[in-house]
Amino acid sequence: MSINILKYESEVWRTADLLIGAGIKQSDFPKYMMPYFALLMVESRLIREANRLEEEIGKNNVEDFVEEFQLAGLGYNDYIIRQGKSLKDICKNDKAFDSDFHLYLKSFDPETKYLLGVDKGAEDEKFLDISGISGQLKKKRILFETVQAWSEIDLTPFNNSEITTLEEHIKRKWADISAETAGEQYTPDDIISLISELIASKIEDNGRFLTIYDPTCGGGNLLFGVEDKIKEKFKRPTKTFGEDWSDSLYALAKIESRFRADSEIKYGNTLTNISFIEKRFDIVVANPPYGVDWKGYQKDIQNDTTERFVALPSISDGQFLFTQHILYQLANDGFSVVVHNGSTLFSGDAGSGESTIRKHFFDNDWVEGIVQMPTDEFFNTGIYTYLWIFNKNKPVERKDKVILINASELYEGLKKSKGKKRKQMNLDNRTEIVKAFTDFKENEFCKVFDKWHFYYNRQSIMLTNVDINGKFIEMPVNETKEGEKVEAKSIKLDPVKITITDEAGTVTFTHFEITEFDETNCPSLDSKFNEEIKPNIAALDYKEQNLKVFTKKAIYWYDSDKDTIIEEIGNKRSELGCGKIVIKSTFKKASKSKNASIVITVELTKDLQKDNETIPYSSDQTENQEWITDFMAKYVTKPFEYLDNVIGVEINFNKVFYKPEKLREVSTINADLEALENDLINLEKELAL
Numbered sequence: 001m002s003i004n005i006l007k008y009e010s011e012v013w014r015t016a017d018l019l020i021g022a023g024i025k026q027s028d029f030p031k032y033m034m035p036y037f038a039l040l041m042v043e044s045r046l047i048r049e050a051n052r053l054e055e056e057i058g059k060n061n062v063e064d065f066v067e068e069f070q071l072a073g074l075g076y077n078d079y080i081i082r083q084g085k086s087l088k089d090i091c092k093n094d095k096a097f098d099s100d101f102h103l104y105l106k107s108f109d110p111e112t113k114y115l116l117g118v119d120k121g122a123e124d125e126k127f128l129d130i131s132g133i134s135g136q137l138k139k140k141r142i143l144f145e146t147v148q149a150w151s152e153i154d155l156t157p158f159n160n161s162e163i164t165t166l167e168e169h170i171k172r173k174w175a176d177i178s179a180e181t182a183g184e185q186y187t188p189d190d191i192i193s194l195i196s197e198l199i200a201s202k203i204e205d206n207g208r209f210l211t212i213y214d215p216t217c218g219g220g221n222l223l224f225g226v227e228d229k230i231k232e233k234f235k236r237p238t239k240t241f242g243e244d245w246s247d248s249l250y251a252l253a254k255i256e257s258r259f260r261a262d263s264e265i266k267y268g269n270t271l272t273n274i275s276f277i278e279k280r281f282d283i284v285v286a287n288p289p290y291g292v293d294w295k296g297y298q299k300d301i302q303n304d305t306t307e308r309f310v311a312l313p314s315i316s317d318g319q320f321l322f323t324q325h326i327l328y329q330l331a332n333d334g335f336s337v338v339v340h341n342g343s344t345l346f347s348g349d350a351g352s353g354e355s356t357i358r359k360h361f362f363d364n365d366w367v368e369g370i371v372q373m374p375t376d377e378f379f380n381t382g383i384y385t386y387l388w389i390f391n392k393n394k395p396v397e398r399k400d401k402v403i404l405i406n407a408s409e410l411y412e413g414l415k416k417s418k419g420k421k422r423k424q425m426n427l428d429n430r431t432e433i434v435k436a437f438t439d440f441k442e443n444e445f446c447k448v449f450d451k452w453h454f455y456y457n458r459q460s461i462m463l464t465n466v467d468i469n470g471k472f473i474e475m476p477v478n479e480t481k482e483g484e485k486v487e488a489k490s491i492k493l494d495p496v497k498i499t500i501t502d503e504a505g506t507v508t509f510t511h512f513e514i515t516e517f518d519e520t521n522c523p524s525l526d527s528k529f530n531e532e533i534k535p536n537i538a539a540l541d542y543k544e545q546n547l548k549v550f551t552k553k554a555i556y557w558y559d560s561d562k563d564t565i566i567e568e569i570g571n572k573r574s575e576l577g578c579g580k581i582v583i584k585s586t587f588k589k590a591s592k593s594k595n596a597s598i599v600i601t602v603e604l605t606k607d608l609q610k611d612n613e614t615i616p617y618s619s620d621q622t623e624n625q626e627w628i629t630d631f632m633a634k635y636v637t638k639p640f641e642y643l644d645n646v647i648g649v650e651i652n653f654n655k656v657f658y659k660p661e662k663l664r665e666v667s668t669i670n671a672d673l674e675a676l677e678n679d680l681i682n683l684e685k686e687l688a689l
Contacts, residue, residue: 034129282331490582
């Protein structure tokens with residue numbers, strides 16, 4: 001039957017012809033079409049339920065019939081239920097249409113009017129805003145023709161699931177043309193089928209109640225699609241829960257939910273509204289928006305008290321906020337499949353928000369598998385997407401293990417592209433993936449790892465740079481009051497002057513004794529400091545300039561050829577080793593005993609450089625430290641000190657499934673070169689003619 005209902009897809013899109021004629025741009029079509037499509041769904045379902053009830057109890061007593069219908073809690077419209085008038089009937093009289101259509105809309109029950117956006121005030125949520133949209137179409141003088149075109153589409157013969165099929169095809173096309181809602185409306189049916197089949201591989205037909213949740217449900221296609229496909233395979237009773245912040249998409253999902261046996265859809269931002277925070281769900285599915293920043297509600301998330309967020313990802317991408325929320329609300333024996341882009345696999349170094357979040361998932365052993373999908377699978381993007389498969393109750397044999405499935409080549413090409421969607425996974429493709437996940441064994445497109453494989457050490461170290469002889473400036477060792485010997489951080493010099501000479505040997509900068517500069521001989525001392533001394537000192541570069549520091553006993557400068565500091569005492573020169581000449585200027589305010597003065601200090605320090613090394617990780621702490629030590633001995637040749645060590649987690653599909661490019665035979669390359677030489681010889685001959 002679902003094939004038959006799709007013939008109405010073209011009829012729905014014919015209603016857009018009127019919008020084109022009225023000068024409405026294509027990207028705005030969803031705004032003008034959603035309210036009437038929702039109206040059509042509501043009316044057809046009300047008529048169908050009314051016909052069913054009439055067969056059961058008859059309609060001899062209209063009041064009893066109306067009361068019985070209202071008790072069903074499916075919504076109500078007096079025109080449809082009591083008077084038996086449909087939208088099509090109203091459109092038969094164009095002269096009375098305006099008043100009849102207004103009364104028709106007003107005759108819906110309060111909740112339906114709320115969702116459709118009937119006569120909303122300026123401060124109210126408008127959701128589908130059917131009154132506002134109808135007003136705009138009336139100004140363009142196409143309201144009657146638009147409603148009439150919609151009324152010709154008869155959906156009453158179809159059941160809820162079939163109407164949902166049509167709805168998802170329409171929402172997919174809306175997603176294609178609306179930049180505003182790109183990536184947020186529609187998950188392709190083949191991906192919904194794969195997600196459902198992965199879930200089905202994990203659940204039993206035991207008759208137990210099954211709760212299914214989508215915290216970013218949009219119009220409900222993924223949530224309700226998964227429910228329908230599970231119901232096709234199992235007899236388990238289900239209840240769906242969803243939440244979304246898009247006015248129109250929430251309204252569509254809410255309207256859909258009212259015609260399902262047990263469904264609860266809430267309006268709001270999952271990350272701040274927390275509608276179902278007290279609940280834990282058996283199944284969670286989601287395709288959260290990616291590449292969308294969360295700056296607008298940053299403060300609320302930072303002040304969140306639910307303890308959902310172990311870390312915060314980059315402000316420019318909130319995917320992992322939703323995933324943390326999902327894992328928080330997933331039952332202790334729950335199963336979840338979440339669609340993400342590639343950034344969640346590897347973005348952020350160890351210690352970053354993203355890496356910390358990944359580590360949290362792996363530490364708790366919630367990640368059972370990750371599937372790389374083909375490119376060009378979605379309607380709004382051609383990038384690779386990934387299914388994260390979470391399981392809070394892994395079987396014993398899968399504890400601390402993760403399967404990576406490279407399904408990037410498991411697809412068939414579409415004969416006709418749908419937006420950016422050029423590929424789809426057919427039944428055979430999906431069966432291969434589910435079988436690989438179920439078998440949990442390696443094959444040509446699957447690899448199974450201990451979860452620790454994805455961990456790594458980011459070991460921070462402080463390197464001491466050395467000169468060409470491997471030498472560095474050695475610091476004096478001082479003794480503390482407690483008798484502990486501590487290496488000094490610098491060697492303090494007592495400068496008399498600092499000079500810079502150009503290539504010709506001309507002194508271009510000189511600073512004489514510091515005692516020259518105090519309030520006794522320089523009334524505008526602070527001006528001299530800020531305008532002359534401070535900027536000149538800040539501009540000094542001991543490596544790039546021919547800079548020398550004179551003290552009463554010695555001269556110091558940097559020898560770039562040997563990367564060392566030279567100390568000259570009399571006629572004797574010594575190489576102290578690699579180091580830095582640090583020059584600072586300070587303005588000291590006047591005190592009771594001293595005038596204000598400018599103080600210039602010069603110190604010799606080690607040339608230190610902070611570095612980070614990425615080293616494989618072992619869950620055995622003794623072995624992990626051995627790996628770090630061995631790595632340092634093998635790859636780090638300069639003296640160093642250990643700083644902090646941070647454990648990171650990342651997943652790199654390209655590295656795991658890397659296939660080296662096959663090199664051509666040398667004989668083939670030589671033949672190509674010979675042919676090229678012949679071509680050049682012939683070309684030279686032609687040019688010589």
